[in-house]
Amino acid sequence: MIKIPGVAAVVSALLLGAEACYAEKLTDNLEISGFARVIGGYLSHSSRRFDGYTNEVSLDEQSLLAVQPSYSFNDKLSVSSQFVAHTGDDRDSGLEWAYLSYQPSSAWHFRAGKLRTPFFIYSDGYDVGYSYPWVTAPVQVYNNYLFSNFNGASASYYHSGNSLALNLEAYYGYYEGDLFLAGSKVDVETEVEDLAGIVATISRNNLSLRMSYHQARNTTEIPNVSELRSQLYALGYNDSAKSLESSGNVYALQTSLSYDTLNSFYKAEWVNIVTGYEIAPEITGYYLMAGRVINDWTLHATYSRSEYSAVKMSNELPIPPTGNPQQDMLSTAYYQVFASTPNGNLDSYTLGTRWDFRMNMALKAEITLLEESRSRSGFFMSPANDSTENAYLYQVAWEWIF
């Protein structure tokens, strides 16, 4: 992993020389554009960490700088790539995507290469803070079971009739790399094969309905858990061993409704992710948001929630103490795995503002009350603790596109 120290400093340096320009055409064919965000945050909790934030002001969790070179061979064929330098520990810096793009007509668009995953509304544009009103898009939807890109191909079709417009996208590919669970990078390599999905958006005037379905075959090996599983199989505890399998199918379903007017906007998005294995539970996340636009200012309010289903652990292992220390160790290790798996709920209430002070820059401030209504939502680090946590997260951001 490349760690870029002080991206904020680089960004500030760039800002000093920044014109209010939008994309730089170096030649007729080559265009360089990009975006940057500097985000400061503070969490009002004395002992927990949330999305990297603690009770010390930090600029290094979500700040980033992205550069996007793009070369057109002609009207229809081009290559594009995006390099992102992240300050946060969870995301790797480097090439985020690179693909060949073919647009045979204004309705069709084909892409092949390394692409962003279009799971939910803001999944593929999660890094582009300028494109949404929040500082942090609702974590209950956007920070769960995520990986940001895949290798493969996608086809999209966008056509407008007299009163209805239809946008369809289908993709297929594979992914190898880090896996995210409840906002944190799980320290394992994961392999995702036969990743496929379809996204349909129907819109009429400024009302838009997006529905998508995604599926994949996932193989994740967590070294400690794999070892425990082998031991359980060897000793004949097949039910227990089977409940620790971490490979199988994953399905995600998403629905969202957006309504925009000149002065206000409303959005609701719901996602449900189900896995074919016991140890990673089903998760449901959603948010409801409303906003008002007053000239260059936007005010918005959001409620969001995530719910994990209960994990199904086997009860064939005797509960310690049994008088047999080896047996006790095995049982303890098994129950420990399940005791640290997230299966709680997180509610959050966000109030925020955005000021578009220049055509390509915005300042944002927001405050979020985070409340676990059932313990171990997974978002407050230190998941083995059974207390329900709550805290305020204060954030400010500067967003720039160029």
Added chain:
Amino acid sequence: MRLILSSLLALTLLFAPGAFAAFASERIIIVTHSDNTGVRLSREQIRNLFMGASVGRDLQPVALPPGNRTRSLFNIKIVGLSDSRVQSYWAQMKFTGRRPPPQIVNSEKAMVQYLLDTPDSIGYLTADTDLPEDLIVIYATD
């Protein structure tokens, strides 16, 4: 005095039912080359065309730059979104690689010339623009 006036104006805008009412009286026309006589587009289709959709013919939308007053009028009356929200939309489309924004020309004068030179293009102007013979209006706002 100027300060008082502008403060008053700011307050009026803040409490006006639509903060964009100041633009309400000006009309926008959608213009293309006379080669495209017979093309009929609804407001919805024009909106979607300028947001990156196909309308069944290969018409290339041409836009004025961010910050241009006619562009703001177009955004308000045809797209139904404020300038900054249209900017956000294009940032999302561009930086996710989904679709590129329309071709941009720098002024209304350049728009007229571009539409004359490029028969398969479509653009917008204010209703008081003197149009050359070879350009036609295919839609006008109220």
